[in-house]
Amino acid sequence: MPYCRECGAKLVYDRNAKLYVCPSCGLTYTAQELLVESQRAFEERLKSGEKKRKYSEYLEWWLSKK
Helix, strand or coil: CCECCCCCCECEEECCCCEEECCCCCCEECHHHHHHHHHHHHHHHHHHHHHHHHHHHHHHHHHHCC
């Protein structure tokens, strides 16, 4: 189930409008917008994991030289 980007509430699918609607804040999303957002979030998590891995490797290298 998708969640709202603004408030974090669960989105409800409106069959008549063919949109996902946030019951909390009223924002609407198309299926395409949700797909693009999920891909962007996945790529950001990958980049974040890569940065953490590089930092961890550097820290390990730095501490081993002392």
